[in-house]
Amino acid sequence: MSIVKSGSATYKPLGKQGKGSISTETGALSNHPYGFNTRFEDGKGSNPEELIGAAHASCFTMALSLALADAGYEDGELKTTAQISLDKTDDGYEISQSALTLNAVVADITEDKFRQIAQDAKENCPVSQLLDTKITLEFKLTAQ
Template identity: 65%
Template sequence: MIVRSGSAHYSGLGKDGKGHVSTQSGVLDRQQYGFNTRFEDGKGTNPEELIAAAHASCFTMALSFGLAKAGYSDGELDTTAKVSLDKDGEGFKVSKSALTLQANVPGISEEEFGRIADDAKANCPISKLLNAEVTLERTLLA
């Protein structure tokens, strides 16, 4: 089993609070987050942005491995994930992660590409983690 970690600290409460988030690898080290970075355009990050990056990278890696397993050895994959945070009663919930993929994989048919991409969407670990609708819009470039 592989275990990775992240941590967060928050000083003050509610809208006036300020936080920072860090990752085990140190790629994020005390990165600022808070109300203004989540619900406004403040400088820093927020949980939904981090989930979007995690989902895009997880899906793209799963697709890369799926394509390699199918015998393809060359290609380019570019994925964006847009995570939606919606009002849910008195709180909020992540309701959707919309993946948009542009790919160039020489020699693959649209049908095979779609099958492998759909499998990666359904089976990447972050897709499995999310309790939200996960969609995929894909473009295979010639």
């Protein structure tokens, strides 16, 4: 059985002059603006890359949190940023990378053990598996 969640988008008129809005079924975003100016210029609103970044950062962080707890580490805090790279190509644009940067405070864990669990979470969180791009992970582990 699948768990199905949804997001939606509208855009009108067509082209660079168009304006759009995005919404999520939970209402976390409701008719939030996006468009050419929010993606390629400094317009107010969102864009697909920051939404992918938020999705990837949250998925990876949750996967890592659960994996650490399963390994017996329950005291700590994780904060992740995912920088999504959008590059111009001869054929248009492509998302070339998701760079995860993690600041972690985890009690009583070695750096080697943390690296092993974090790399596994990076490779196996559902959003990492969905993205067909290079995914990097840098972390700073602070002893508690």
